Amino acid sequence: MRLLEDLAYRGLIYQSTDQEKLDERLEREPIVLYCGFDPTADSLHIGHLLPILMLRRFQQYGHQPIALVGGGTGLIGDPSGKATERTLNTKEVVEGFSNKIRTQLSRFLDFEKAENPALLANNHDWLGELDLISFLRDVGKHFSLNYMLAKESVNSRLEKGISFTEFSYMILQSYDYLELHRRYGCELQVGGSDQWGNITAGTELIRKSDNKSDDLFGLTIPLVTKSDGTKFGKTEGGAVWLDADKTSPYVFYQFWLNTDDADVIKYLKYFTFLSKDQIEDLAQTLETAPEERKAQRTLAEEMTRLVHGEAALSRAQNITAALFQGKVSSLTASEISEGFQDVPSSTIEGIELPLVDVLIQVGAAKSKREAREFMQNGAVTVNDERVTDTSILVNTLKAIDDKFLVIRRGKKKYFLAALS
Structure with missing residues (x-):
């Protein structure tokens, strides 16, 4: 061609x-x-x-x-x-x-x-x-x-x-x-x-x-546009940078992975070096099995590999899989730092602090009463373990690499506590 x-x-x-x-x-x-x-x-x-x-x-x-x-x-x-x-x-x-x-x-x-x-x-x-x-x-x-x-x-x-x-x-x-x-x-x-x-x-x-x-x-x-009228290249955290220190490879990977069905084939044409036949095959899969999101995964893989390299892509995929499967305890401290860069977080002073207080400090609860209710209702997990004991202290919980507590409230709301 x-x-x-x-x-x-x-x-x-x-x-x-x-x-x-x-x-x-x-x-x-x-x-x-x-x-x-x-x-x-x-x-x-x-x-x-x-x-x-x-x-x-x-x-x-x-x-x-x-x-x-x-x-x-x-x-x-x-x-x-x-x-x-x-x-x-x-x-x-x-x-x-x-x-x-x-x-x-x-x-x-x-x-x-x-x-x-x-x-x-x-x-x-x-x-x-x-x-x-x-x-x-x-x-x-x-x-x-x-x-x-x-x-x-x-x-x-x-x-x-x-x-x-x-x-x-x-x-x-x-x-x-x-x-x-x-x-x-x-x-x-x-x-x-x-x-x-x-x-x-x-x-x-x-x-x-x-x-x-x-x-x-x-x-x-052409100017790159999104089908919903919002600006391309923006996330809640701002611009998507090519510098890994400004936008982590995981966040970069997620940006492409979250591409709308209406835009993904256009972006595959714009940004990747896949052949016409490969793109047409992905377009066909998108039409017949959109729930597989194969086109989005291919776009995210191609772009992350291109910009950040194979090792960064593997790390981004590992973080993504751990979050999807609810296995954050399998991640390393560096992967936690990268994958939870944009979630509410706080540095915790004192390992004898009650978890109820930590939930307030990281923004997972507005008050001790609300924190206790979340825990009693089974809505709080720490490093994949559900915690219902409202009197539990931080020093009794197993931190990832003795550094992080990944707190999840409900199914998708994550918070990060870093132990000082």
Whole structure:
């Protein structure tokens, strides 16, 4: 299957400068392409996965991707998708974010490949060297105000206002394309649908600056949406990060496992590298045996393995199985820490404290009376053991690795007590 044919099947083509010519160019010989990632936090999140994986797909087809870290543009702020001005970070903060993002990108792209190794670049290397007069004369002169105001990323901000700083972002991103074209022969920029105006501005800048008549390409991917209208990539705990310290592999695994039936096949196409036949088989199973949730389990496995590795996937599956079977006592302390990261928890001072008091402290009960009622009714288990004795003390209970008491009230409400 040709690359663009595969991308079209997966629903990954939203806009393209000239899809027919791009297809011909890709089939003729390898192309150099790039996508930029601004360091607005110390980790990328799953909203960045689609463009990252787009670079990976191109590399698998023999093309050479450039992952561009926006160490320079990150100091400015992209107005795309924002209703108000961004808070500007300091140079030191952006540099720190950039270094962490570089490390994350290396997990998805092959920088050691013999024939078409991925490249890693930072636009601060050239944007930081520009002087204002030369920039205005050599670059700014190619951008008319009318042209810039017509772009959605700018036009959508005019009513509430936009600073000259963010207004200039389009020019800086266009200059990135020009610089990468000059340095590496880059002919294609890919990005999210909100970047279309910046991408096409870049192709125009190259044509005007270097008198290029050759075809230069832009390709955008769709905004990821959920069928119920809620925002993709969000949980009750906030964004789903690619950094295991910010979002544990277990929570990451659960995010994908909980995908709605209406979305799961779309996400399998978007995010995994499963073949068309494999995806169609899962779609058939979803239709005939939705209760098996095979498509969701496959999605969760593929994504957790891709982002966090095989060992993290096994750990996430082990935690999931233990919780489903009510066997939390089989987990290690590290698995408890990971699996119960987002449940109500408290550190318990003093092992001679009554369990009734602990239930209040971790939020499992509002009062001693309520705690006793829960226990007497058989609604409280501690590390899989039902506890009905309202006078029992913490030091008589067996803690997991002498560290944790996993308290369950009813069937699904978990609480965690950490012994000091």
